[in-house]
Amino acid sequence: MFRWFEKLLHPYPEAEPGLPPKGFLPFVWACTLGLRGYIATLALLSAAISVYEAWLFALLGHIVDWLGAVRPERLWDDQGPVLYGVAGLLLGSTVIVALQTLVKHQTIAINFPLRLRWNFHRLMLGQSMAFFSDEFAGRVTTKVLQTALAVREMVFTTTEVIIGIGVYFATIIALAGGFDTRLIIPFAAWFAAYGLSVWFFVPRLGRIGKAQADARAMMTGRITDAYTNISTVKLFSHTQREAKFARAAMSEFQDTGYQQMRLVSAFEITNHLLVMGLILATSGYAIHLWTLGEVGVGAVAAVTAMALRINGMSHWIMWEMASLFENMGTVQDGIATLARPRQVVDQPGAAALAVPRGEVRFEQVDFAYGGKRPVIQDFSLTVRPGEKIGLIGRSGAGKSTLVNLLLRFHDIESGRILIDGQDIAGVTQDSLRSHIGMVTQDTSLLHRSVRDNILYGRPGAGDEAMLHAAQRAQAHEFILQLTDLHGRKGYDAHVGERGVKLSGGQRQRIAIARVMLKDAPILLLDEATSALDSEVEAAIQASLDELMQGKTVIAIAHRLSTIAAMDRLVVMDQGRIVEEGDHRSLLARGGLYARLWSHQSGGFLGEESDEDAALASA
Structure with a gap:
């Protein structure tokens, strides 16, 4: 069953990705190409679960009223069919929950970000040399990985929080009004006040999230740059200089983190005050109506339970909304890199x-x-x-x-x-x-085996052709002596990042063998x-x-x-x-x-x- 849902969405489409739009919403919409049906299904199932959960609280109120109106020995005779029906609905809800989690976690959770990373990576591979001369490799990598994950989290937050919780609150208000329309008042007042607090805090958290994403990418880029050029760093005795260079980026990230946490704390305090007000207002008003004989004990129990449930959910919603805007900031930051037009492109209908x-x-x-x-x-x-x-x-x-x-x-x-x-x-x-074959002065090898590096010239060539190229390039003898930390030897030994484990002459001879094989x-x-x-x-x-x-x-x-x-x-x-x-x-x-x-x-x-x-x- 799990495998069937996992195979519904192919994470590696063959079609070449087009340049995504630069606008935020059009960019996100383009990212959902190929799985919009699954997202719509997830939204519908989340809404159904929200209606079901809200209905449980109204059911609690009715059960309390039933228990108060019937003698214990008559309970199953008078209400037995209803209670059996309720039990059936409770068990049946497992089907909806199971479908929702299978679509979310098996179909979308892994395949969606992998699909985006696959497409983003191919977009970056097609960028011009000028693009990479202006960017840190680590920064580009971070944007490819972070943006894909941020888009997925935005989709989950939208379907579960904005849609699911919106339906949940609407259902709660309707069910509370079913006991007495006046019980809608405290819920509506809380919802309006909570909406205002979200309107105030969340966009600010989003702006901080965008700045933090950029600061994180810069921090990652500087650290990666130092590791990539570690021989130069050590040659000039600049380990402390590089540490300070990275620390400057870390300090920028730290500042955005402090600003973010201040807003989070203020939002948390405001949210708690609003929820405590809701609990006091709903339970107090329901008790007041009960003392007047206008509602039953079940109504008091139901609306109090609803308010307590909102207490727990409001904190979760707060974090989810903050996360939503933080992810929006991450996506906006990634768009600047991922949606940048290519400077060198093939003409339409270009021939070979x-x-x-x-x-x-x-x-x-x-x-x-x-x-x-x-x-x-x-x-x-x-x-x-x-x-x-x-x-x-x-x-x-x-x-x-x-x-x-x-x-x-x-x-x-x-x-x-x-x-x-x-x-x-x-x-x-x-x-x-x-x-065109080319051997450059600054030879760069991939952090793979010697065999992979030589066969890069002509991947379809066999070992015999590869060995012949290595021998012609005077590389065969030293290759046989190579070994790496994992015990791989000869042509299976890995050469390290950019071929750092080899001497300059050895790198050059492997590069010449690669071009000889390309022919x-x-x-x-x-x-x-x-x-x-x-x-x-x-x-x-x-x-x-x-x-x-x-x-x-x-x-x-x-x-x-x-x-x-x-x-x-x-x-x-x-x-x-x-x-x-x-x-x-x-x-x-x-x-x-x-x-x-x-x-x-x-x-x-x-x-x-x-x-x-x-x-x-x-």
């Missing part, structure tokens, strides 16, 4: 890229990060199929930016980038990047051997030479000597091509390339990212 030859052509390309100082200006370059070119230039010349534009990590302002005559803006991003027709090398010692570099360079055969290659090198043998060298300065040719002709020209060559020490040229240089100069 086909690369039969491997020609790359830049036509009058202009680009600037965030509309600031231009990084690439009127750039035109054709890389012939199978040609190997080297990009050379000072820091901030635009080399890395050019590679990022080819990968379509950013969209250009004007011009076109073509691969075999196809504008990359009109093809799918996945198909574009599937035809894409276009190859990008951004100082692919920078982390290797001279002996291993020579072996890797031989493997790279083999890998480059028949491929279109664009290489960026800080050691100019490593790309001097390329078919053509393209020298860039301030986003433009200033020189082209082979190594000998450029040296003979005595221009920028010749000056860079002569100024190098050990054949190495210092480098920083083009984006950093552009922003620093802006």
Whole structure:
């Protein structure tokens, strides 16, 4: 039975999620897509349970009246059928309660937030590189997890408190009026006063909840950032600095917590005063009417029991309403991240890229990060199929930016980038990047096994192809010696976050093996051997030479000597091509390339990212 209800709602829909709306209510409504029928069922069952619970108190009053009007020995003869009917209704209520809890806890409670997290995570994976450069990874993770849970809690609170309790109070007032219409007065007065207190306190709690959610995300982001970059923290002896940096975020969270608890305490005191007033008013007024002979003892018992029940429920409602507005704040805070439009998107009907030859052509390309100082200006370059070119230039010349534009990590302002005559803006991003292999200077590995990291290049490849790629990258021997804390060895050993358990050279060789396995027709090398010692570099360079055969290659090198043998060298300065040719002709020209060559020490040229240089100069 449990399994049947658990399978009613699929938590991992295949359809790609659309960008959610930015408005609060439209966002929540979009989140309920696919389970609105279950939410409506939950609301109806909660309302039915509320009517049933309220009816029990009226039944208590009638039973008291029955007991007072009949001799004990005649009870079952006079009221037996009614009492048996009541017993049947009490037992029958188990069916409603069972259905309500099965729908709530088996169908919705786990599947709903998982469904949202699955969709939110896919939305975030589709965001551009610029998005992640502006956000803490831990902050984004927190928003994905917190927002999904907050939406679920809002749905539960709405169905159980706003709908269920609304029906409950309406039923109680109607049943109290059934004894005497004047008994409605204290309940109506309390309901109005309680509504005013909720109107005053709960929105304020909601605003504090939003601020607290943001402070919590910032706190999580700063702590995660320190853990992610722990080697840098320790290298510069900044553990105390990072502790203080996190403490500042914790202090902001602390301030919002204190403000929240002050409101909660004031709400609690106000609520208690109102409930005590309700109990005194209802029981006192009912006793007064009883002394006048206008109501029976059952009415006194029923309305007093109703007031006592409200006493317990009002505290629960207070916390649920406060939680509702806190969750509303969390959702509003999450919307700013989760509903942010993607900067780089596939065009409607975008086709898959086909690369039969491997020609790359830049036509009058202009680009600037965030509309600031231009990084690439009127750039035109054709890389012939199978040609190997080297990009050379000072820091901030635009080399890395050019590679990022080819990968379509950013969209250009004007011009076109073509691969075999196809504008990359009109093809799918996945198909574009599937035809490009890249080895970067800053190699990042996933916190998974070595096998998983290499197979990331071509997941469908078998172990034989993976082993061959590792051997070509001179990685096989050291991989066999690896082990981790869980006793996994060799290709099954996990490499740690970003590959922290490996040396720089080991990470680079695994990354090269991954690209070798991918075997894409276009190859990008951004100082692919920078982390290797001279002996291993020579072996890797031989493997790279083999890998480059028949491929279109664009290489960026800080050691100019490593790309001097390329078919053509393209020298860039301030986003433009200033020189082209082979190594000998450029040296003979005595221009920028010749000056860079002569100024190098050990054949190495210092480098920083083009984006950093552009922003620093802006």
